[in-house]
Amino acid sequence: MAAKPCTALVVAGLIVAAILAPNSARAIEVKKDLYKNGAPGPSAGGPNAAPAKANPIPKAQQAALNDTVANESESYLDDESEKKASGKTYVDIEHARPMYLPTMKEGHWTVLAKLQAAEYTPSKTGEGKGRATGKQKVLVFNYRLDGSKWTEVEPPKWEDVETKGAAAAHK
Known part of the structure; x- marks a missing residue:
């Protein structure tokens, strides 16, 4: 069939x-x-x-911003390495988590570039990272886009990050 x-x-x-x-x-x-x-x-x-949301800043300016932050953060990286070598509490900025917060102000793009990292107490031997203090620090850069160049609006500054454990301790 x-x-x-x-x-x-x-x-x-x-x-x-x-x-x-x-x-x-x-x-x-x-x-x-x-x-x-x-x-x-x-x-x-x-x-x-x-x-x-799509990043509103063009790719070329994003790359320029990354370069600017990398260049400017080198001195802070050196400072933290010296602290570690001398046995002082330091921030592991080398492994920082970057965050960029763009806004439009007065016809110019401005960006807060934040590098967040953990704070450590170095080991007695100087080997490895040492012991985490449980604190987080953030290095904040503030830039404005002028034409194709990123201009510093204010000097970079360190800020403490409120962690969940610290917030619970305050209650």
Whole structure:
């Protein structure tokens, strides 16, 4: 007995759907990944999480800002290395977590560039990082984009970071 033309058409349609289904499933996974950026919400990628905003600063200026922060932070890196070598409490700025906060002010882009890192007490032998104090420090740079050059708005400054453990101790 031969298959009816409509049955063959349904079977062919099911086969095509089975082949194409994994491709559309991957597209959904990629779309979910777009929203997993650590945005505020109950959990990254959760139902109340906000999508990532595109960086409004052009790529060339982003690269120039990275270079500027790297160059200017070198003296702070040297200072912290000297503190470590002399046995004083230091901030591990070499492994700092960078964060850039751009805003538009008076027709110019301004950026707070923050380098956050843990504070350590060096080991007696001078080997390794030493012992973490449990504190976090952030080095804050403030820049304005003038044409294609980043200009320092104010000198960099150190700030303490309120940690969850410290916040609980204050209650």
